[in-house]
Amino acid sequence: MVGVPRSQGCVRCIGRKIKCDMTRPQCRRCLSQGIACPGYDRGLKFQDQTQSLTRKYGRVSRSSMDEAFAPNLTLEALNVQTKVSFQHWLDDHFPSYAKSMDSRADVNWMDFIRTRWSFFPPALVWAFRALTSLHMGALHDDKEVIMCARHMYSRGIRHLACLLQSKAALSDETLAAAILLGGYEVLDGNTGYSWIIHSRGIRHLLCARGPAAHVHGVGRTLILSWQPFIVADAFINSEPCFLGDPEWARVSVRSESTEDQNQSGSLLVETMDRAFNEVARCPGYLAVTKEIVTSDRDADPVDLAALLDCILRSRQNLMYCRSKLEENRPPPSFIGEIPEATAPTLVQGSRGGVDSAIALLNQLTTMLQSHVNGRANALSGPASLNNRSDPWRIVAMRPAVGSASQSPDPAHLEPNPSTYVVGDQMDKFSLTMGMGSLAPDACGCPQFSAHKAIAF
8 A cells, every 4th residue: 555654854864864854945954964955755655564454454455456346347348248259159050040030029139138137147147158158169169168168058057957946947037048058058069969858948947937928028039049949859759849739829920919010010920930830730740640650559530530630721821821931032021120131041941941841741641541541551661661652751851941952861860979060050940940850961950850750
């Protein structure tokens, strides 16, 4: 700290430790000895009083003002960097799908970050940091940064586990943390298919929160962000998707009211949402058809007729959506608020998902009708799976959206532990509404492949 000598004498007298007469501008003692008096300006003296202050106030007084504020300044700088990095992450991994969400929800991811960051729990903060660090490490092939990202992911998981045991278990922040950490597992090739287990937890959170929590606000953004992966999860596990239930279907399509129409302002967005409602029913159709065809017992004709009626109705709705997505460059009246440069990608991606869904429903209809006619054994027997007349060939060999050629049989594709998802593969997959899991290469993300689910 700063200290000042107590004596008021000149500098020379103080140094000699003798009494100064303090005559100004020069003292007489110096003049009597024929020496120029140095004057009375002594400047400042710095004294280390750490030990005395420690004895008086304890260890807390050892921190200087800079030391007290520097951690907060560093943390704030890190938070700002994380927000900027996350915007880059969205632009790289979801360049088109994120823009479609801007017109489908009233609060997007960046709005959520900017307005509520200071209230985020540690689980969500570490999720953001893990994602952005993994992105940076993968782009630059920096293994040290990737290892750091995995450490951040582990911290996020631990905090999330605690958060799920608290009163905030069903909050937007908890669900956001679960979704981002699930996204990390998808992107990090080291985790393989573990994202499916994580997706189970996300599904339980969504169901516990209920449909009403995802109609407006950030809740809608959260469900839109993860819904393609929910469909893929259902396909992989050969089970119905809860998003296909009527109460959840009303969450997807909000344009039934005038208020929602004014907010959305895009027929393209409305078509995408309506198409997703039918796509979300497809895993259930596949699961029930598989159960009927492979069962030793005869199916109830009434149940068969009801299933066929539902499949045909979904197919008709998808055909209607397909007609709306015919033009690669739709007119502004159809695009609405969607950026003109993004619209063609959204149209083509959605159309690819709709085409895959229609192809799947066609195959399910064929198999069920054949089953009714007593030819199920010929279609579902082991020999038919290796035959070129395999009824699933049309679905399985449909190329991924944006790919120039077909890939090898995806039945043997497994995630490569040394591969990280870099680029817009997840964007392409999301635009298919989850139907990309039936494509040969699952849009470049083999961990989404559900090819084995249709082999029966």
